[in-house]
Amino acid sequence: MIKIVTIIGARPQFIKAATVSRAVAENNGVKETIVHTGQHFDANMSDIFFEEMGIPKPDYHLGIGGGGHGLQTGQMLIKIEEVLLKEKPDWVLVYGDTNSTLAGALAAVKLHIPIAHVEAGLRSFNRRMPEEINRILTDDVSDILFTPTETAVKNLNQEGIQKEKICKVGDVMFDAALFYGQIAESKSKVLSQYGLNIKNFILCTIHRAENTDNPERLKDIFNNLELVATKHTLVLPLHPRTKGALEKIGFDREASNIKFIDPVGYIDMVMLEKQSKLIITDSGGVQKEAYFHKVGCLTLRDETEWVELVQNGYNVLIKDFNKLVDEVDTALGKNQFEKETFLYGNGDSAKLIVDFLRQK
Ligand code: UD1
Numbered sequence: 612m613i614k615i616v617t618i619i620g621a622r623p624q625f626i627k628a629a630t631v632s633r634a635v636a637e638n639n640g641v642k643e644t645i646v647h648t649g650q651h652f653d654a655n656m657s658d659i660f661f662e663e664m665g666i667p668k669p670d671y672h673l674g675i676g677g678g679g680h681g682l683q684t685g686q687m688l689i690k691i692e693e694v695l696l697k698e699k700p701d702w703v704l705v706y707g708d709t710n711s712t713l714a715g716a717l718a719a720v721k722l723h724i725p726i727a728h729v730e731a732g733l734r735s736f737n738r739r740m741p742e743e744i745n746r747i748l749t750d751d752v753s754d755i756l757f758t759p760t761e762t763a764v765k766n767l768n769q770e771g772i773q774k775e776k777i778c779k780v781g782d783v784m785f786d787a788a789l790f791y792g793q794i795a796e797s798k799s800k801v802l803s804q805y806g807l808n809i810k811n812f813i814l815c816t817i818h819r820a821e822n823t824d825n826p827e828r829l830k831d832i833f834n835n836l837e838l839v840a841t842k843h844t845l846v847l848p849l850h851p852r853t854k855g856a857l858e859k860i861g862f863d864r865e866a867s868n869i870k871f872i873d874p875v876g877y878i879d880m881v882m883l884e885k886q887s888k889l890i891i892t893d894s895g896g897v898q899k900e901a902y903f904h905k906v907g908c909l910t911l912r913d914e915t916e917w918v919e920l921v922q923n924g925y926n927v928l929i930k931d932f933n934k935l936v937d938e939v940d941t942a943l944g945k946n947q948f949e950k951e952t953f954l955y956g957n958g959d960s961a962k963l964i965v966d967f968l969r970q971k
């Protein structure tokens with residue numbers, strides 16, 4: 612029996628870990644202990660995912676949310692170290708690129724506990740993004756780097772990471788999209804709840820620090836989204852970071868044409884994605900989910916880690932927000948999904964990860 616400590620804390624990590632925890636439950640050679648750092652803490656940013664996706668209740672909840680990077684990461688490091696000293700696992704499993712990821716990896720490497728990083732090798736090559744720093748440092752100290760794509764493998768090769776450490780398994784988010792996508796069809800009532808018609812609305816999410824923390828850029832984004840919303844129904848589940856940032860710039864949500872809703876659980880989110888006619892986002896996960904559910908995507912960023920989506924015409928980067936209205940029209944006129952492609956594995960990534968860790 613091998614013992615894994617999983618460190619999670621932010622919304623996308625609950626979704627990724629759900630698939631792996633399910634594979635663990637099907638494999639009696641592995642015991643998983645879950646540590647929730649508390650980075651995301653609102654019920655609709657955290658609890659709902661555990662409830663809906665059947666993720667086991669965390670064994671430890673560290674209660675560390677909010678605060679600047681140093682405070683947040685530092686407090687997590689202190690508390691995760693205490694847990695690891697007590698649990699003495701064979702592996703620490705970390706996901707993605709958040710402060711919870713980095714804190715978990717740093718705590719483990721100093722205690723000489725092997726680290727497995729799921730979603731390793733992603734790079735935006737923009738070191739002003741906190742996520743880019745978290746990824747580079749986590750990959751550097753990890754012992755097994757589970758990569759979702761060939762591009763990720765190449766990035767790690769270029770950084771001189773030992774080839775034996777790299778294991779391409781595909782993307783656990785594809786596993787999640789397949790499994791929960793079916794459940795969403797029968798369970799979700801989100802369309803009727805918000806009076807939305809099938810394939811008759813645009814779904815939008817905005818939360819990335821580079822977009823929300825610069826008031827001019829945020830105004831520019833929302834002025835242009837407002838223009839789109841005068842022509843199309845535009846639904847936007849509002850991330851708490853963006854809610855705070857919009858309040859700071861005095862944006863009047865009541866007077867807006869944008870249909871702001873609270874963050875939704877994964878099952879409703881999948882339904883919104885599947886039934887939207889187009890997605891506008893700056894989220895990493897949502898860019899891929901647009902592709903999984905065969906919906907066109909416009910990404911409000913200067914670059915992306917998921918380059919294969921752009922190269923294959925599934926996703927368009929929008930760097931000049933004044934072009935958004937025209938780009939929406941262009942995207943709505945395209946059909947890029949006639950030929951089926953599998954850019955992110957076979958939907959069995961979680962099983963591959965668990966089997967690999969067990970045999971190591
Ligand atoms: C974090 C990750 C980002 C990821 C995103 C997923 C880092 C550096 N960033 O960004 O990579 O894409 O999660 O959503 O780790 N807040 C609440 N309630 C919550 C969660 C957050 O009110 O449940 C507020 C807090 O005031 C907090 C702010 O939102 O200070 C930002 O949260 P934080 O976790 O620091 O960063 P995110 O923007 O969520």
Ligand code: UDP
Binds near residue numbers: 849874877880894900
């Ligand atoms: N998501 C969700 N509810 C929402 C918005 C997003 O369940 O209201 C899901 C989305 O489907 C995806 C994940 O959260 O699986 C993406 O997380 P986020 O955009 O917060 O972070 P990122 O992927 O950019 O790190």
